[in-house]
Amino acid sequence: MKTRVAFGVTGAVVVILALFVFPPIVAQLLMMALSVCAAQEFTAATAGKNNKELQIAAMLLALGMSFASARDSYPVYWMRAMLYIGVVVLFVLLLRHHTKFGFQELAGAYFGGILIPYLLMSLIRMFTMSENGAFHLVIPLLAAWGSDTCALFAGMAFGKHKLAPVISPKKTVEGAIGGVVGAAVLTVIYGIAVSAFTNLTLSVPLCLAAGILGAVLGQIGDLSFSIVKRKSGIKDYGKIFPGHGGVLDRFDSVIFVAPLVELLLHLFSNLGL
Numbered sequence: 001m002k003t004r005v006a007f008g009v010t011g012a013v014v015v016i017l018a019l020f021v022f023p024p025i026v027a028q029l030l031m032m033a034l035s036v037c038a039a040q041e042f043t044a045a046t047a048g049k050n051n052k053e054l055q056i057a058a059m060l061l062a063l064g065m066s067f068a069s070a071r072d073s074y075p076v077y078w079m080r081a082m083l084y085i086g087v088v089v090l091f092v093l094l095l096r097h098h099t100k101f102g103f104q105e106l107a108g109a110y111f112g113g114i115l116i117p118y119l120l121m122s123l124i125r126m127f128t129m130s131e132n133g134a135f136h137l138v139i140p141l142l143a144a145w146g147s148d149t150c151a152l153f154a155g156m157a158f159g160k161h162k163l164a165p166v167i168s169p170k171k172t173v174e175g176a177i178g179g180v181v182g183a184a185v186l187t188v189i190y191g192i193a194v195s196a197f198t199n200l201t202l203s204v205p206l207c208l209a210a211g212i213l214g215a216v217l218g219q220i221g222d223l224s225f226s227i228v229k230r231k232s233g234i235k236d237y238g239k240i241f242p243g244h245g246g247v248l249d250r251f252d253s254v255i256f257v258a259p260l261v262e263l264l265l266h267l268f269s270n271l272g273l
Contacts, residue, residue, distance in 0.1 A: 015141070019134040024127065028070055031124050035066040035117035038247040041237040042116060045228060046108025051101050053093055054109040061086045061113030069121045071128050079118070086114045120251065122258035126265060132200040139207065140261040142190055143214030144253040147183035151219070154178020167227045180215040187211030206268045214257040221256030
């Protein structure tokens with residue numbers, strides 16, 4: 001527990017420095033590195049640790065996809081190119097190594113190398129959306145991780161009914177509800193505080209929607225990546241974060257929440273809210 005808490009505090013400091021102190025390129029490079037690690041973890045889980053060819057291919061595709069999708073201002077054909085390149089590269093590997101793996105493993109590598117990086121890079125697209133992007137980026141992190149924390153304490157205090165006993169035995173319905181309520185409260189308080197103490201006005205309806213929907217989708221993301229682990233027979237995706245596991249163990253909920261918040265920011269901006 002001490003290791004987990006210590007690393008959590010260290011991670012929070014790194015996030016704050018990357019968002020508000022260091023040049024934007026630092027945050028972009030950090031997320032690109034995390035995307036590459038996530039691609040390796042997911043491919044190793046779904047295709048097997050011995051399929052090094054697929055893992056390397058997924059990591060290279062993740063590097064390209066995370067760069068191509070880092071900014072809204074980048075031409076969309078770069079992302080289309082990566083979607084196409086991913087198909088070609090992986091099917092070439094299948095043709096060469098069809099005795100070692102099949103389409104199921106190929107699909108896992110494509111998801112890990114193409115889709116996960118695109119979803120994770122929503123954080124950077126929000127970050128570069130405007131000069132106040134750092135404040136926007138905090139919203140999905142607060143919704144995802146705030147929901148996790150609130151769900152944990154609500155489950156410990158009130159949990160009686162199992163939410164998904166086979167996939168994640170410790171999660172309860174009461175904890176899930178507490179996570180949604182807690183995330184909604186946290187994001188609204190954050191929006192009010194940012195509006196009060198900075199030159200940025202964060203819409204309370206936006207923060208409320210991000211908190212509620214983000215908490216729900218974050219819990220779906222958590223359970224989704226948990227069932228992949230269970231099907232793969234592993235406890236954690238990796239060991240890169242002491243006390244927390246791998247990138248996917250820490251960012252499983254964020255992968256589902258970040259794209260949602262990115263869409264909400266565009267939607268509320270277009271509606272003038």
